[in-house]
Amino acid sequence: MTTKFTPDHEYLRVEGSIGTVGITPYAQEALGDIVFVELPEVGKVLKKGDEAAVVESVKAASEIYAPVSGTVTEVNTTLSGEPGLINSDPEAGGWIYKIEIADAGEIDGLLDSDAYAQLTL
Amino acid sequence: MAQTSADDLKTTPLFERHLAASGRMVPFGGYNLPVQYPSGIMAEHKWTREQAGLFDVSHMGPCYLTLTSPSGDDEADHAAVAALLEPLVCGDIAALKPGQIRYTLLLNAQGGVIDDLMVARSPVQPGSLYIVVNAGTKDNDFALIAAAAGDRAQLRRADDGALLALQGPEAVNVMAHIVPGATELGFMQCGVFDWQGEKLVVSRSGYTGEDGFEILASAKAGPLLWDALLGDDRVKPIGLGARDSLRLEAGLPLYGHDLNETISPIEADLGFAVSKRRREAADFPGARRILAERDGGLSRIRVGLIVEGAPAREGAEILDQSGAPLGVVTSGGFAPSLGKAIALGFVPPTQAAPGTKLQVSVRNRAQAAEVVQMPFVPHRYFRKPKAS
CATH class of the missing domain: 3.30.70.1400 (Aminomethyltransferase beta-barrel domains)
Structure with a gap:
């Protein structure tokens, strides 16, 4: 298992061919209280960089982009009733969707944890 | 995650206090002001509704x-x-x-x-x-x-001082310990009070729908008064984010969004602000249009909407049930006190009655919305009984 990051503050936790996508603790802190999450549909085919989901704070809406290309296999429906999980537990209970990764080569283009940490200093 | 280019922004006399409280500073109206403190907009909003929130509104x-x-x-x-x-x-x-x-x-x-x-x-x-x-x-x-x-009166700016707002049900009990005389004021009354040798202009007014006070102090006294108010456990500092969600729940318009130079008082549903004597004299700018609108010649009016699902933000289209466009949202967001999305926007008067079912377009999807009576959250102003 390995976790990669985008400059837009999404994380991709890779287990075999499935990646779990959410936003980083830094991102949830910056966005503030999340009040609504628009989830993608299971089966949706995404290209790297496509808008996959939207998280809304009290103040504003923020798009969540696909870190890699692939097909959505599962979404975190708990977030519909408890969007605040993204704030309280962004890396575990606050995951947003899972994706069947189409091209494992795209993973290498993402940031590792050291590079991401540099970005958010 | 906008970067604050602090160079050409003005600061208020409370700037150091905001930094010390880890306020997240943003540019607003030409000033560097806190959008929130570490507790966050939701907690700050609820604290103001339940206790007392302290706002720096020195930019006004x-x-x-x-x-x-x-x-x-x-x-x-x-x-x-x-x-x-x-x-x-x-x-x-x-x-x-x-x-x-x-x-x-x-x-x-x-x-x-x-x-x-x-x-x-x-x-x-x-x-x-x-x-x-x-x-x-x-x-x-x-x-x-x-x-x-002209030369008959002089306008003297007083925006080089500190303007604080203390808002919420506990505001009056806090003021009783600091500026006791101010608790005698009724809603929409002001007075001048002495506080530690400094002159304060205190108004019983605000922008949250709650009882509260707005206090003008000198740049020197402002930070000391800020500290004195925060010395009371019932008071927490509140940023601009919660100021906006509080005023939205109170149904109060925000200039530049729900009001602008094309919108009339009648369209903005602020007919109460067109005083009777002035109406009868028809002696104010735009009287012809405004009086005609008041007599029914109105093409749009500001309403409050409860929105199902994702918040409808400024600029979102308001649609009728068949999907035909009626108007736009001018402010919208999440109402922490209600746990749902609310919005202000303009629709034709025929679609403005409370209970009217409409839709709003959010990211090109139509979501259900309903016109409701404003305010969304009841005002709790302190109105003094009329002197007999």
Whole structure:
């Protein structure tokens, strides 16, 4: 298992061919209280960089982009009733969707944890 | 995650206090102000509804308009200074009693709103008005008022000090320990009080729908008063984010969003601000349009909407049930007190009755919305019983 990051503050936790996508603790802190999450549909085919989901704070809406290309296999429906999980537990209970990764080569283009940490200093 | 380019931003006398409290500073109306503190908008909003929130609103535009040569007769001097301001606004300024505040509107010749503002008759100085305008519009407002006054009155800006707002059900109990005399004020009354040798102008008013006070202090006294108020456990500092969600729940318009120079008072559902005497005299800017709209010739009106699902933000289209466009959302967001999304926007009067089922378009998807009576959350102002 390995976790990669985008400059837009999404994380991709890779287990075999499935990646779990959410936003980083830094991102949830910056966005503030999340009040609504628009989830993608299971089966949706995404290209790297496509808008996959939207998280809304009290103040504003923020798009969540696909870190890699692939097909959505599962979404975190708990977030519909408890969007605040993204704030309280962004890396575990606050995951947003899972994706069947189409091209494992795209993973290498993402940031590792050291590079991401540099970005958010 | 906007970067604050602090160089050309003004700061308020509370700037160091915001930094010390880890406020997240953002540019707003030309000033560097906290959008939130670490507890976050949701917690700050709820704290204000339940306890007392302290806001730095020093970016706003307080000023005094004072007769150059007062006669010494209080009533005659008030009539004289009121007559200088009235040609710009639709409110009855002449009728104000000493210390009474009125919400009014600066209008252009077409009846559009140049700004919304508070005007008080000075509680202490004959022939003087205490006026508070919005931050983003203040230079223009002050220029308009000063030009209208000519050499008969002088406009003195007071926006170099600190303006604090203490809002919430516990505000009065907090003030009882700090400026006890101010608790005698009723909603929309102001007074001048001494605090540790400093003069404070205190108004019983605010922008949250709660009981509370707005306090003008000198730049020197402001931070000390801020500390004194926060010394009470019932008081927490509140940022601009919760200020916006609180005013939205209270159904109060925000200039530049729900009000602008094309929108009339009647369209904005602020008909109460067009005073009876002024209506009868039809002597305010844009009177022809405004009176015609009041008599039914109205094409759009501001309403409150409860929105199902994702918040509808400013600019979202409002649709009827068949999907035909009716108007746009001018402010919208999540209402922490209600746990759902609410919005303000403009629709034709035929679609404006509470209970009307409409839709809003969010990211090209139609979501259910319903017109509701405003305010969304009941106002809890402290109105004094009329003196018998």
